[in-house]
Amino acid sequence: MGVRERRAVIVGGGIAGLASGAALLRQGWAVTVLEQAGPVTEVGAGISITANGLSALATLGLDAATRNAGHRLRMAGTMDQSGTWLMRIPRSSSGKVPQEV
Numbered sequence: 001m002g003v004r005e006r007r008a009v010i011v012g013g014g015i016a017g018l019a020s021g022a023a024l025l026r027q028g029w030a031v032t033v034l035e036q037a038g039p040v041t042e043v044g045a046g047i048s049i050t051a052n053g054l055s056a057l058a059t060l061g062l063d064a065a066t067r068n069a070g071h072r073l074r075m076a077g078t079m080d081q082s083g084t085w086l087m088r089i090p091r092s093s094s095g096k097v098p099q100e101v
């Protein structure tokens with residue numbers, strides 16, 4: 001008797017659905033992801049991925065591809081509508097120096 005194939009159907013091809021699908025694929029499951037929207041295209045938006053997110057991507061074997069597709073942030077923060085910084089986080093060697101301006 002052969003090994004029964006484990007199959008999963010995931011509804012939603014967002015971050016959670018695709019990450020779940022990638023994780024199950026790595027475990028040998030046959031995965032189908034159902035997405036109601038049309039094909040993925042560039043929409044002019046970006047997403048910031050923090051250290052815990054990169055760690056999760058590494059677990060899925062996707063960190064190198066993500067790093068290659070993205071850019072390392074040197075600084076991030078929040079401005080008000082006049083362009084005045086409300087909060088800035090400069091990148092440091094420790095990566096742990098939030099600085100309020």
Ligand SMILES: Cc1cc2nc3c(=O)[nH]c(=O)nc-3n(C[C@H](O)[C@H](O)[C@H](O)COP(=O)(O)OP(=O)(O)OC[C@H]3O[C@@H](n4cnc5c(N)ncnc54)[C@H](O)[C@@H]3O)c2cc1C
Nearest residue numbers: 011012013014015016017034035036037046047048049053
């Ligand atoms: C403006 C904005 C900026 C953001 N910036 C960041 C950021 O920089 N960094 C960060 O970590 N997070 C960011 N987030 C949050 C991040 O986008 C969400 O946490 C993440 O996308 C959630 O993923 P998800 O898979 O849970 O849900 P979703 O991304 O909402 O995915 C759900 C998917 O399921 C599909 N779906 C729903 N119902 C059905 C159905 N019945 N059949 C088939 N498909 C279905 C939807 O079309 C959708 O594609 C941002 C969010 C917004 C709105």
